[in-house]
Amino acid sequence: MKKIIVLAALAIFGVATSNAQTAKKAVKKETAKIETPKVDGPGMLFENETIDYGTIPANSDGKREFVFVNNGNKPLIIESTQGSCGCTVPTKPEKPIQPGEKGVIGVKYDTSRAGQPFTKTVTVKSNAVGQETKVLTIKGTVLPLENKVEPTKS
Numbered sequence: 001m002k003k004i005i006v007l008a009a010l011a012i013f014g015v016a017t018s019n020a021q022t023a024k025k026a027v028k029k030e031t032a033k034i035e036t037p038k039v040d041g042p043g044m045l046f047e048n049e050t051i052d053y054g055t056i057p058a059n060s061d062g063k064r065e066f067v068f069v070n071n072g073n074k075p076l077i078i079e080s081t082q083g084s085c086g087c088t089v090p091t092k093p094e095k096p097i098q099p100g101e102k103g104v105i106g107v108k109y110d111t112s113r114a115g116q117p118f119t120k121t122v123t124v125k126s127n128a129v130g131q132e133t134k135v136l137t138i139k140g141t142v143l144p145l146e147n148k149v150e151p152t153k154s
Helices: 002-032
Strands: 050-056 063-069 078-083 088-091 102-109 116-126 133-142
Touching: 050 063, 078 088, 078 102, 088 116, 102 116, 102 133
Parallel strands: 050 133
Antiparallel strands: 063 102, 078 116, 088 102, 116 133
16 A cells, blocks of 8 residues: 555656656746847847836936847947937947847936936937837936035024
8 A cells, every 4th residue: 555655656646757857948938938039230229218216315426227139140330329408418339230239329318407307318310220210218307406404503
């Protein structure tokens, strides 16, 4: 009787282990299928097209980065970047981004504009197939400056 119980337990444990291994293999196959879409010519695929600064202190660091990859088969050239106002200053890569390489569009928001929410855009012009002009967004709120009251002398 004990042998039958042990044999049954081993059989059930073996099936459970086999199912777990099959499930792990299915997850690995599912993960392997995720790829960036390929483009015939230069391509530009951003990790995020919106950067949310959240709520930040006045006069804090306003620098952020939009990271992208050239998902095409030809070099990507960023021709220009333009902020929607003088408070948003973008930077662009000077060299062509080769197929499969990552690039960065830097942006600096003027955080001295205290006490107000903001939503600004950066327009990117490139030789990317199908998206020669791309609009990126930054948003957030800059906290008001703290009013420090000096004690009066009597």
